[in-house]
Amino acid sequence: MSRYFFTLLALPSFALAEDTLNSGDTAWMLVATALVMLMTPAGLALFYGGLTRSKNVLNTMGMSFGAYAVGSLVWVLIGYSIAFGDGDIIGSGKMLLGDITSSSLKGTIPELLFVAFQGTFAAIAVAIASGSMIERVKFSTYIIFAALWVVVVYAPVTHWAWGGGESLNFGEMDFAGGTVVHLNAGIAGLVVAMMLGRRRDYGKVAIKPFSPILVTLGAALLWFGWFGFNAGSALVADGVASSAFLVTNVAASLGVIGWIAVEWLVYKKATIIGAASGAVAGLVAITPASGSAGVGGAIVIGLLGGALGFWGVAKLKNMVKVDDSLDAFWIHGLVGIWGSVATAIFIAPYAMPEDYSMALQLLSQFKAIGLTVVYSAIATAFVYYIASAITGGGRVDDESENRGLDETVHGEKGINL
Secondary structure, eight states: OOHHHHHHHHSOHHHHSOSOOOHHHHHHHHHHHHHHHHIIIIIIHHHHHHHSOGGGHHHHHHHHHHHHHHHHHHIIIIIHHHHHSBOSSSOBSOGGGTTOOTTOEETTEEHHHHHHHHHHHHHHHHHHHHTTTTTTBOHHHHHHHHHHHIIIIIHHHHHHHTSOOGGGOOOOOOSSOIIIIIIHHHHHHHHHHHHHOOOTTTTTSOOOOSOHHHHHHHHHHHHHHHHHHHHGGGOSSSHHHHHHHHHHHHHHHHHHHHHHHHHHHHHSOOOHHHHHHHHHHHHHHHGGGTTTBOHHHHHHHHHHHHHHHHHIIIIIHHHHTOOOTTOHIIIIIIHHHHHHHHHHHSBOGGGOOTTOOHHHHHHHHHHHHHHHHHHHHHHHHHHHHHHHHHTTOSBOOHHHHHHOHIIIIISOOSOOO
16 A cells, blocks of 8 residues: 555645645635634534533633634744654744745645644644533633644644644545544543543532524534534645535535534434534534545444444443543544544545555554544643643632633623513
8 A cells, every 4th residue: 555645645635736825726826714713713613612501601612612712823923833844743833934935836736835734633633622621620721722733742743643743644545634633632622621620519410501592603603614624724726626616515515414413313302403413513523534435425424423432422422431421522532533444444435546455454443533633632631741740730619610710810791681
């Protein structure tokens, strides 16, 4: 099997194209970048805000909003250099975007546009992780954690998968971030949730979502933005981007069906929050395979992604007994693993090289999954420890937790009646 082929398939279009600016590709990537930007301070903020309790809705949304601002800053300062600079284990040489000008190209698009596009991925990754720790982590701790995590955890993992880190690139197929974004963020959220401990009333009172309406709207915006996330990862306006666009929509639709079908079988209810969560699970599942799977593969990947997401949230979470507040690990981490494995299984014939071996590719996928899990877990624990030490402890006091972080931290309410 050609390792070069799959390195290109992971995020390759700029490597194949001549260094000549293409206005069509550039226009598409400007749109795709804007679509992915919408996912964090709007889509994810609404999705997470609706899932949390009313006393913490603004604090929860503020974490997504803050993650985008802080992530964007550290990305241009140093994150991009580590992820896409020259080097094996980590990149270097592009701090503060040194030597990158408006005429610098990455394939057929300006490199500055590529910087912006990849920066939106870094921001949403750390924002996803916030879903595991909301309602008890200090806002100041999270903001410091977000800045450090993008540099210490996200950027190196990106370099190994997409940025030229040969020693730790196992030939994994990850077109748009199944391990780089979703598994990485899911593991990070789970680790911090374990270090924080459970919410004080967890398991003692009913914890109900603030607004299923916001959850549904947020999921719809995520679905919309995900077209830029997956199809934009082609970096050109071509047939691969078009295929990624189509299978993204198919998998999200089947994620809805898979989640609510299993939910109906278990509880005899098909909830709207379940449907919204299923859409996100389907989108997560197809992300690494979006550049290589056909429609048939997308149907299976999305359907099982939705069903697995429900099973993780409804059953496995209770067995693990970690207070993952908004199920970030189960929807992004667990389903991200499924998506990575499924990428090797459901590769379309037209994307398959002649010497393709499913067994060898599965081994590559499992190696990448294992590396991401181990590195993300250890490095995230270190980053959280530093952020917690800087802020005098990472957890809010009992009074703030009981009253809600909207009032005690921000001096606001989600709704003023």
